[in-house]
Amino acid sequence: MMQGLRICNFSAGYAKRQVIENLTVPPLPRGKITVLLGPNGCGKSTLLRALAGLNQAKGELWLNGEGLQTQPFARRAERVVYLPQSLPAGVHLHVLESVLVARQASSGKSGAEAQAEAMALLEQLGIASLALCYLDQLSGGQKQLVGLAQSLIRRPELLLLDEPLSALDLNYQFHVMDLIARETRQRHIITVVVVHDINIALRHGEHVLLLLNGELIDSGEPAQVITPENLARTYGVQSRIECCSRGIPQVFIDGLVARPG
Numbered sequence: 001m002m003q004g005l006r007i008c009n010f011s012a013g014y015a016k017r018q019v020i021e022n023l024t025v026p027p028l029p030r031g032k033i034t035v036l037l038g039p040n041g042c043g044k045s046t047l048l049r050a051l052a053g054l055n056q057a058k059g060e061l062w063l064n065g066e067g068l069q070t071q072p073f074a075r076r077a078e079r080v081v082y083l084p085q086s087l088p089a090g091v092h093l094h095v096l097e098s099v100l101v102a103r104q105a106s107s108g109k110s111g112a113e114a115q116a117e118a119m120a121l122l123e124q125l126g127i128a129s130l131a132l133c134y135l136d137q138l139s140g141g142q143k144q145l146v147g148l149a150q151s152l153i154r155r156p157e158l159l160l161l162d163e164p165l166s167a168l169d170l171n172y173q174f175h176v177m178d179l180i181a182r183e184t185r186q187r188h189i190i191t192v193v194v195v196h197d198i199n200i201a202l203r204h205g206e207h208v209l210l211l212l213n214g215e216l217i218d219s220g221e222p223a224q225v226i227t228p229e230n231l232a233r234t235y236g237v238q239s240r241i242e243c244c245s246r247g248i249p250q251v252f253i254d255g256l257v258a259r260p261g
């Protein structure tokens with residue numbers, strides 16, 4: 001059985017606008033973090049939502065050898081989890097309840113075992129002390145961490161995270177990427193993460209997809225894809241990549257080669 005996610009001749013968009021047209025992507029690996037990069041409006045969220053079956057789409061999607069497009073939505077929702085940029089407002093649950101609801105939705109399991117698992121995950125994310133706080137009383141970053149707990153507890157085969165770091169401080173960005181990498185590796189998940197910070201992509205990504213105007217510009221290992229040429233072409237920035245004293249490559253932006261858009 002072919003492992004990983006295969007995307008072939010895939011088109012997605014909205015009633016009046018096709019955003020992704022005939023996209024074919026080399027297989028996305030299991031057990032690794034794929035970072036999805038590209039400028040504002042290039043179609044990253046549209047692609048993730050379409051992979052989750054939440055946007056109109058046509059074409060072929062194969063998840064670990066099984067076709068996704070023809071699967072009933074409930075089965076697909078068990079296998080594929082999409083975490084949007086922000087959690088829906090107005091949900092009157094406390095943090096622990098919301099994670100348990102997510103757990104139940106995908107495995108039907110509840111009770112003491114599920115509760116212990118949920119608490120362990122909140123602990124790992126450093127938010128166990130918030131377990132009994134209501135979602136609408138949390139800060140933006142805290143909500144983002146809860147969203148991540150809700151997604152991870154569902155144990156998906158394909159985990160789609162749309163800018164999961166956007167509200168997190170520096171320490172949490174690092175910690176969360178490490179945690180996502182560990183879960184991804186241990187549970188053999190295919191994880192796709194949208195980030196805008198190119199240095200996070202370079203440091204924590206294990207595979208990179210670079211999109212521009214709904215088209216794939218490049219894909220592969222971070223150091224092969226995140227190059228000054230590709231950054232100039234997609235983001236219009238002039239950049240250089242240098243290793244710091246610890247040998248970790250870093251991107252420095254020296255200026256613009258083009259105006260946005």
Ligand SMILES: Nc1ncnc2c1ncn2[C@@H]1O[C@H](COP(=O)(O)OP(=O)(O)OP(=O)(O)O)[C@@H](O)[C@H]1O
Nearest residue numbers: 014015017019038039040041042043044045046047
């Ligand atoms: N509901 C919608 N209806 C119609 N067009 C939409 C809708 N949502 C997004 N679009 C359009 O689709 C294109 C891609 O948007 P998308 O949100 O996928 O971009 P993105 O790469 O995630 O951007 P960003 O980095 O700013 O979040 C944009 O031109 C946007 O205007």
